[in-house]
Amino acid sequence: xxxxxxxxxxxxxxxxxxxxxxxxxxxxxxxxxxxxxxxxxxxxxxxxxxxxxxxxxxxxxxxxxxxxxxxxxxxxxxxxxxxxxxxxxxxxxxxxxxxxxxxxxxxxxxxxxxxxxxxxxxxxxxxxxxxxxxxxxxxxxxxxxxxxxxxxxxxxxxxxxxxxxxxxxxxxxxxxxxxxxxxxxxxxxxxxxxxxxxxxx
Amino acid sequence: xxxxxxxxxxxxxxxxxxxxxxxxxxxxxxxxxxxxxxxxxxxxxxxxxxxxxxxxxxxxxxxxxxxxxxxxxxxxxxxxxxxxxxxxxxxxxxxxxxxxxxxxxxxxxxxxxxxxxxxxxxxxxxxxxxxxxxxxxxxxxxxxxxxxxxxxxxxxxxxxxxxxxxxxxxxxxxxxxxxxxxxxxxxxxxxxxxxxxxxxxxxxxxxxxxxxxxxxxxxxxxxxxxxxxxxxxxxxxxxxxxxxxxxxxxxxxxxxxxxxxxxxxxxxxxxxxxxxxxxxxxxxxxxxxxxxxxxxxxxxxxxxxxxxxxxxxxxxxxxxxxxxxxxxxxxxxxxxxxxxxxxxxxxxxxxxxxxxxxxxxxxxxxxxxxxxxxxxxxxxxxxxxxxxxxxxxxxxxxxxxxxxxxxxxxxxxxxxxxxxxxxxxxxxxxxxxxxxxxxxxxxxxxxxxxxxxxxxxxxxxxxx
Numbered sequence: 001x002x003x004x005x006x007x008x009x010x011x012x013x014x015x016x017x018x019x020x021x022x023x024x025x026x027x028x029x030x031x032x033x034x035x036x037x038x039x040x041x042x043x044x045x046x047x048x049x050x051x052x053x054x055x056x057x058x059x060x061x062x063x064x065x066x067x068x069x070x071x072x073x074x075x076x077x078x079x080x081x082x083x084x085x086x087x088x089x090x091x092x093x094x095x096x097x098x099x100x101x102x103x104x105x106x107x108x109x110x111x112x113x114x115x116x117x118x119x120x121x122x123x124x125x126x127x128x129x130x131x132x133x134x135x136x137x138x139x140x141x142x143x144x145x146x147x148x149x150x151x152x153x154x155x156x157x158x159x160x161x162x163x164x165x166x167x168x169x170x171x172x173x174x175x176x177x178x179x180x181x182x183x184x185x186x187x188x189x190x191x192x193x194x195x196x197x198x199x200x201x
Numbered sequence: 202x203x204x205x206x207x208x209x210x211x212x213x214x215x216x217x218x219x220x221x222x223x224x225x226x227x228x229x230x231x232x233x234x235x236x237x238x239x240x241x242x243x244x245x246x247x248x249x250x251x252x253x254x255x256x257x258x259x260x261x262x263x264x265x266x267x268x269x270x271x272x273x274x275x276x277x278x279x280x281x282x283x284x285x286x287x288x289x290x291x292x293x294x295x296x297x298x299x300x301x302x303x304x305x306x307x308x309x310x311x312x313x314x315x316x317x318x319x320x321x322x323x324x325x326x327x328x329x330x331x332x333x334x335x336x337x338x339x340x341x342x343x344x345x346x347x348x349x350x351x352x353x354x355x356x357x358x359x360x361x362x363x364x365x366x367x368x369x370x371x372x373x374x375x376x377x378x379x380x381x382x383x384x385x386x387x388x389x390x391x392x393x394x395x396x397x398x399x400x401x402x403x404x405x406x407x408x409x410x411x412x413x414x415x416x417x418x419x420x421x422x423x424x425x426x427x428x429x430x431x432x433x434x435x436x437x438x439x440x441x442x443x444x445x446x447x448x449x450x451x452x453x454x455x456x457x458x459x460x461x462x463x464x465x466x467x468x469x470x471x472x473x474x475x476x477x478x479x480x481x482x483x484x485x486x487x488x489x490x491x492x493x494x495x496x497x498x499x500x501x502x503x504x505x506x507x508x509x510x511x512x513x514x515x516x517x518x519x520x521x522x523x524x525x526x527x528x529x530x531x532x533x534x535x536x537x538x539x540x541x542x543x544x545x546x547x548x549x550x551x552x553x554x555x556x557x558x559x560x561x562x563x564x565x566x567x568x569x570x571x572x573x574x575x576x577x578x579x580x581x582x583x584x585x586x587x588x589x590x591x592x593x594x595x596x597x598x599x600x601x602x603x604x605x606x607x608x609x610x611x612x613x614x615x616x617x618x619x620x621x622x623x624x625x626x627x628x629x630x631x632x633x634x635x636x637x638x639x640x641x642x643x644x645x646x647x648x649x650x651x652x653x654x655x656x657x658x659x660x661x662x663x664x665x
Contacts, residue, residue, distance in 0.1 A: 019517040020393055020493050024631040029610040033264065033278040035238035035285050047633045052619070075517065077394035080427060080493070081631060082610075083329040084236065085345035106363070106397055106429055107329060107343055114347035124513070165361060167221025177347070179247065182355035185216055185224060189252070189357060192215045192226050 004116050005175040009097055010143045010154075012069035014061055015134045021074055022081035023108060027090040029082075040086055041093025062094075066138045071098045073130055073142075078119075079108025088115045098144050100151065102127045113168050114177070120144065120151050120162045129153060146173060204365045204471045205434050206400045209340045213323045215357055222359040228322040228339075230352045231308045232259040232295075234286040235612070236327025240349035241289040251293050253356040258317060259290045260298040262307045263612045265605035267575050270300045279613065306578020306604040309333040309546035313417060314580050316446025320435040320462040325352060330546045330628065331430070332423040336416035337443070338435035338465050340400070343424060363429040364398055364474035367467070369405035372481035377662040379556065380415030381548060381626065381645035383407060384422035385487035385497040387479060393495035397427030399475065402467060407481035408433060413442040414552035421547045422628055425494035434466040486661055489630045489643040490533060491521040496630070500648060500660050506530045524632055525640050526620075533642075533658045540623035541572040541653040542635070543646055545609040548626035549577025551584045553646040558593045560650035560664055566598035567656035573615055574599050575607040599653070611636045624652040 031043045048060050056063040072091065078101040079087060088111040091099065099112065100120045112119045122130070133140045133155040143152040146169060152159040164172075171177065203211075215224040232240075237259070244250070251257055264279040274280040283300070290297035298304040304311060309330050312318040320338035325331060327349045334341035344358065351358050370383060388395075401423050403416075411419065416433050423431030433439075440459065443449045450458040485499040498504070507529045510518045522529060527536075543549075543557050554576070566572060574594060576582040582604060585591045591601055608615040609627035611634070617623045619638025626649050630641035642658070651659035 017516065018520065019514055020495075022493065022629075022631045024610075024629065024634050028633050028637070029263075029612050032235050032612065033276075033282050035282060036242070037239050047637055052637065076513070077397070077427070080393055081329065081424075081629060083327060083331075083343035083345055085239075085327075085347060088345070103394055103397070105394065105427055107345060110348065110360075111345035114345060128513070165221055167218045167359075178351055178359045179249075179354050181218075182224060182351055182357050182359065183249075185357075186355070188215050188224075189226065189355060192213075196212065196226070 006097070006116060006118060006146050006172040008143070008145050009070060010141055011071045012139060012141055013071040013073045013130070013134050014067045014069055015131055016061055016072060016074045017131050019075035020077045020080055023079055023084050023087040024081055026079065026087040027084065032084060032086050037089050039093065040090035041095065044090040044094045070096055071100060071142055071144070072096045073127070073134065074099060074101045076101060076103045078104050080105040083107045085111040085115070088112045088117055092117050100127070100130065100142070113172070116172060118144065118146065118172065122151060122160050122162065126153065126158065126160050129156060129158065202468050202470045202472060204467045204473060205338070205402055205465055206340060206365050206432065208465070209321055209323065210362060218359070222361045224357050225323060225360050226357055227325050227352050228256060229317065229324040230257045230349070231312060231324070231326035231331070232257060232286065232349065233263055233308050233326070233328060234261040234282045235263045236346050237289065237349055238282065238285045240327070240346045240353055243350040244353050247354070249354050251295065251353045254294045256356060257295045257353070259286055259295050260305055260308055260311060261286055261300060263606045263610065265300055266613050267573070267602035267605055267607050267615055270603050303579050306580065307546045307549060307606055309421065310549055310577030310581065313337060314446065314578060316443055316449030319443065319449065320439060320465050325358060329424045330421050332428065333417050333421040333546055335423070335430050335432035336413065336420040337439055338432060338462070340430060340432065342430040363400045366396060366399040366401045366428070366475040366477065367473040368401055368403050369478045370403070370407035370481050371405045371478060372407060373410070374407055374481045374484060377486055377647055377665060378484050379645045379647060380411055380418040382484055382487045383481065384419050385489065385494065385643060386484045388422060388426045388494050389487070389497040390479065391426040391495070393425060393493045394427045396423070399428050401428045401431045403431060403433050409436070412552055413438055414550040417550065418547055422494070425628060435462050486645060486648050488533060488648060488658065490525065490527055491518070492524055492630055492632050494628065494630060494643060496521065497643065500658070501532070501534060503532050504529055534660060536658045537622065538624050538642070538652050538656060538658060539569070539571065539621040540617050541570055541649050542575070542608040542623055542625040542627060543649055544573065544575030544577060544607050545627035546577065546606070547628040548646050549575065549581065551581055553626065554581070554585055554590050555588070557646040557650045558590045560647055560661060561597040561599070561654060562593045564597055564654050566653050569656045570653050572599050572653050573602060573608050575602045576604050578604050608635050610634060617641070624649050624658070
């Protein structure tokens with residue numbers, strides 16, 4: 001899931017038309033005990049996906065063979081609640097590269113970007129139209145172009161521009177992460193420390 | 202004309218990426234066992250060490266059992282995670298308060314009570330409730346594990362600057378209304394995403410007259426309306442709280458610190474991106490009825506009807522009430538409950554136990570209720586003993602457990618069974634939060650105490 005360069009993705013979508021999907025649903029706390037980043041995709045949406053005996057709940061969208069693809073489309077305020085990055089690992093581990101919603105929680109958005117999963121904020125009408133297109137035709141494809149910052153619902157040919165911080169865009173397109181950048185400023189870190197003794201604690 | 206948030210943020214700017222995030226210096230990194238192992242592994246894989254080990258404090262809290270902490274943790278995976286934190290701390294020379302250490306407890310309870318959290322600081326932790334520390338007048342926010350790795354490596358984080366919001370709560374609170382009720386009221390009004398993108402400063406007479414414990418509760422819940430963090434300008438209440446705490450400045454250093462801390466407030470003419478005002482007199486004891494913290498109401502009120510919910514939100518609303526086993530439009534007073542949880546980083550401090558004890562003193566717990574009473578730290582546990590609160594609780598039929606996050610997120614054995622109702626002083630009522638299928642009703646320690654005495658959802662004002 002790390003350092004995969006992102007340019008253009010065209011894929012069918014998995015629809016989850018629920019609002020306020022919190023990170024406890026994305027990955028329940030009892031699965032947070034691992035000390036590596038592997039295997040979280042198997043427990044993505046665990047309690048919506050499997051019953052107590054571990055059998056698949058056929059009505060849940062991930063168990064419905066009608067829908068597949070590398071794009072998850074979700075209702076407003078996706079990823080609220082806990083800061084657990086395990087939620088982003090689960091989404092990436094399952095194979096999603098993009099999550100589309102009309103609104104994301106802040107920490108989830110950062111976590112997703114740090115794992116090369118692109119969260120795309122679209123307008124409410126675009127989202128409603130996309131849900132409706134997928135429901136009518138599960139083969140509906142969406143094209144995401146990161147360089148142009150466009151997301152295109154190919155079923156109706158409607159395209160929207162999406163926002164992304166230019167720095168993060170650069171990181172995603174080039175497969176870079178933040179630590180190299182931070183450490184390249186080590187002299188600045190040290191001079192900050194010398195000048196700001198009042199925070200010394 | 203700067204806000205307090207701007208002042209602290211700008212002072213910690215190391216550099217800024219053009220058209221991008223700020224490289225922000227971090228004064229304090231707290232690490233717990235759940236969100237740090239992959240960060241330490243990443244650090245090691247890069248051949249790096251923590252840049253400023255003296256600024257990093259580690260303690261296990263999420264997995265810790267609330268009984269028999271002197272024995273090995275039974276669950277093998279939990280034990281590995283807790284041991285991994287201890288090993289990483291040892292390898293890199295970081296402060297570590299392991300289980301049974303006198304300073305162990307929930308990280309957001311331990312930081313302030315030891316004076317590790319100080320006004321003007323920037324503080325991060327791989328935990329969304331890091332917002333708690335803002336109560337002392339610092340910029341504190343939760344981060345992901347990749348970001349923990351950033352801070353370990355560079356004592357800095359790359360972060361976009363959030364917008365600012367001031368929430369004033371004017372007036373005063375009625376009897377039986379606590380900081381928890383204020384927070385649940387604000388979240389219900391704001392909704393669970395209503396402050397996303399913002400850093401909140403709380404102000405107004407109600408906030409000013411809150412104790413430090415109350416302020417910690419209020420700031421703790423900021424994330425539940427999506428805010429990046431919450432903060433309160435330090436004042437005499439803050440300074441009195443900090444004086445004499447173990448890691449707080451001493452003697453001459455205290456005077457120098459005070460001079461600096463007294464400058465930490467928003468300017469009179471500071472401009473916030475958003476300002477919201479509530480009146481404390483409008484707030485009654487609160488309870489949640491649904492599966493996010495924004496689904497809360499006054500305890501005597503009725504659950505909203507389906508018609509009152511926006512069309513796009515109706516599927517989620519119905520799914521939520523179905524999970525809870527409640528009907529739209531009904532009242533919760535008198536409904537049967539099965540469990541009561543007093544504790545967590547939200548309500549695991551001494552004042553919360555005083556409030557709970559004030560209601561149950563001389564009475565008996567309803568025998569049908571299972572109650573988990575979990576101090577936020579060993580320090581709080583000792584306070585209970587010093588004040589005789591332990592005896593009051595035991596006489597009323599409650600047992601006090603050992604400190605940790607416990608039933609707030611049920612990573613240890615303290616799980617509410619499927620279908621059962623828990624009145625919980627914690628912070629999240631998400632589906633399955635307190636165990637698969639568990640039904641959580643968030644409330645204050647007073648509402649929890651009233652429920653424990655009656656076995657039903659009860660207005661605490663009728664028991665006072």
